[in-house]
Amino acid sequence: MARIVLHERDHPYAIKLDNGKEIHICGCGLSKNKPYCDGTHRKTQDEEPGKVYLYDEANSRVKLVSFYY
Helix, strand or coil: CCCCCCCCCCCCEEEECCCCCEEEECCCCCCCCCCECCCHHHHHCCCCCCCEEEECCCCCEEEECCCCC
16 A cells, blocks of 8 residues: 655754764655755755645655645
8 A cells, every 4th residue: 555654844853872973864754865864855945834745756846735625
């Protein structure tokens, strides 16, 4: 069964390690280097709040329209 997963975060999760370093985990779902952030979330910065967008393999964006509300 196919599923659609919505990622509502437009920035990564910053995790501080015991050795003092910090890693960034993808929060937008677009990183090509998951689970790590590769900076692709920058493309989501101008999304309208409350709207749903679809990104294809080339990271082209399409706003989805719901016919249910």
